[in-house]
Amino acid sequence: MMKDVEKTEKLNRISIKTTPPGPLAKKIIEDDQKYLVTSTKSLPIVAERGDGVFIQDVDGNVYLDLSTGISVTNLGHLNPHVTEAVEKQLHRLWHFAGTDFYYKEQVDAAKAIAGVAPGKFGKKVFFTNSGTESNEAAIKVVKAHTKKQQFIGFIGGFHGRSQGSLSFTASRSIHHKGFFPSMPGVEHVPFPNPYRNPFGIDGYENPDELENRVMDFIEKFVIRTYLPKENLAGFLVEPIQGEGGYIVPPKNFHKKLMKLADENDAVVIMDEVQTGMGRTGKFFASEHFGVEPQVISLAKAIANGIPMGAVVVKDTLDFPEAGLHSNTFGGNLLASAAAVAVVETIKSEKLLDNAAKQGAYFKKRLLELQDKYEKIGDVRGIGLMLALDFVKDRKTREPDTKFRDRLEMESLKNGIILLSTGLSAIRLIPALNITADQIDMAVDALDKSIEASF
Numbered sequence: 411m412m413k414d415v416e417k418t419e420k421l422n423r424i425s426i427k428t429t430p431p432g433p434l435a436k437k438i439i440e441d442d443q444k445y446l447v448t449s450t451k452s453l454p455i456v457a458e459r460g461d462g463v464f465i466q467d468v469d470g471n472v473y474l475d476l477s478t479g480i481s482v483t484n485l486g487h488l489n490p491h492v493t494e495a496v497e498k499q500l501h502r503l504w505h506f507a508g509t510d511f512y513y514k515e516q517v518d519a520a521k522a523i524a525g526v527a528p529g530k531f532g533k534k535v536f537f538t539n540s541g542t543e544s545n546e547a548a549i550k551v552v553k554a555h556t557k558k559q560q561f562i563g564f565i566g567g568f569h570g571r572s573q574g575s576l577s578f579t580a581s582r583s584i585h586h587k588g589f590f591p592s593m594p595g596v597e598h599v600p601f602p603n604p605y606r607n608p609f610g611i612d613g614y615e616n617p618d619e620l621e622n623r624v625m626d627f628i629e630k631f632v633i634r635t636y637l638p639k640e641n642l643a644g645f646l647v648e649p650i651q652g653e654g655g656y657i658v659p660p661k662n663f664h665k666k667l668m669k670l671a672d673e674n675d676a677v678v679i680m681d682e683v684q685t686g687m688g689r690t691g692k693f694f695a696s697e698h699f700g701v702e703p704q705v706i707s708l709a710k711a712i713a714n715g716i717p718m719g720a721v722v723v724k725d726t727l728d729f730p731e732a733g734l735h736s737n738t739f740g741g742n743l744l745a746s747a748a749a750v751a752v753v754e755t756i757k758s759e760k761l762l763d764n765a766a767k768q769g770a771y772f773k774k775r776l777l778e779l780q781d782k783y784e785k786i787g788d789v790r791g792i793g794l795m796l797a798l799d800f801v802k803d804r805k806t807r808e809p810d811t812k813f814r815d816r817l818e819m820e821s822l823k824n825g826i827i828l829l830s831t832g833l834s835a836i837r838l839i840p841a842l843n844i845t846a847d848q849i850d851m852a853v854d855a856l857d858k859s860i861e862a863s864f
């Protein structure tokens with residue numbers, strides 16, 4: 411199997427031979443619909459193999475991947491360093507219940523991740539298998555530490571779909587449809603979305619006013635009137651909202667939130683599941699906001715596609731006794747080996763610098779598209795966590811969801827893989843080692859796709 415893959419030619423350019431979905435793709439989609447439970451599938455692309463920023467489908471079409479499997483393969487598909495680390499581990503040991511027994515690989519992974527997490531304090535790690543499971547663990551850590559049970563989450567936030575994390579998720583109503591009640595004790599407040607918020611403030615022009623309005627809302631309309639500080643365990647927040655539309659809050663928001671949490675003996679859980687592991691040009695997006703969270707949730711890119719999640723906690727927040735929390739697969743050896751390789755490769759290949767540099771270049775090219783198309787209301791994001799928001803009217807900022815959905819489909823025909831986010835945005839989240847030439851290739855295809863979507 412390995413030999414076959416090695417013999418296959420490198421993927422290095424877009425090539426669309428059959429309009430997707432081609433005949434082989436159609437057959438697999440048909441079977442998928444028959445044998446797999448309905449979930450969130452949106453695009454008819456059936457992948458066969460990957461190579462760096464490229465994906466080849468079963469009909470031989472080659473796409474430039476601007477989705478990285480929802481910000482997971484941040485180091486590119488089949489990254490050679492991660493492949494080598496996993497291959498080595500594959501011949502030694504796969505699984506040995508890392509929560510019940512001991513092995514070095516899990517300790518190495520914890521050291522590597524804690525070593526790059528913000529905060530000049532001791533840190534401990536609990537490994538999970540997904541983002542939602544990381545948030546479940548984070549909620550329990552905070553309940554155990556504060557001995558309080560209620561939380562505040564943010565409208566537009568996404569934290570997962572299991573019962574605890576779902577109670578915070580507020581990016582689309584469908585996530586809750588028919589599932590009430592999830593975990594009780596979570597109140598939602600507005601997120602300081604600079605582009606569209608319930609206060610009617612332009613947060614790009616008046617960032618302080620927007621931040622203060624949200625803080626006032628939390629203090630005066632929530633804590634003062636019905637959620638006493640004696641009950642408030644913490645906040646769960648994304649540094650930059652992901653599924654909510656790639657919303658970057660004003661720069662002092664997180665500092666203000668951490669201060670408010672401190673004053674109320676509450677803890678901020680920073681959900682870096684989508685923003686973490688170099689996506690924004692720093693290991694963690696929190697670093698852009700000058701904050702050092704005591705609890706950080708991670709998953710997605712942490713092992714470049716081997717399923718893994720983690721919660722990094724300040725050591726003083728460790729569970730006070732054994733048995734309060736655990737799992738079976740956490741810290742799996744293959745995932746641990748991959749996680750160490752991910753951190754080392756981000757450092758050795760200077761991928762944070764590349765994400766910052768190429769992110770700035772990509773954004774410049776997107777702003778040129780915005781000059782060309784009135785349809786693009788907003789270009790936003792940091793590093794290689796970028797988005798375009800499509801509007802019916804630039805002044806009213808009314809979302810154009812239908813246009814965005816058409817564009818997602820058109821883009822496949824032009825050989826780029828896009829993922830939607832929020833009401834009317836598409837995200838652009840390529841691998842962190844993307845080159846300027848590949849960005850130009852992507853922007854050309856995007857330009858053609860926008861043109862074809864009117």
Ligand SMILES: Cc1ncc(COP(=O)(O)O)c(C=O)c1O
Pocket residue numbers: 480539540541542543545568569570571648652653681682683684685709710
């Ligand atoms: C910020 C954030 N938190 C949590 C999750 C849930 O992660 P998972 O799908 O691995 O459970 C996601 C997934 O998109 C996410 O973006």
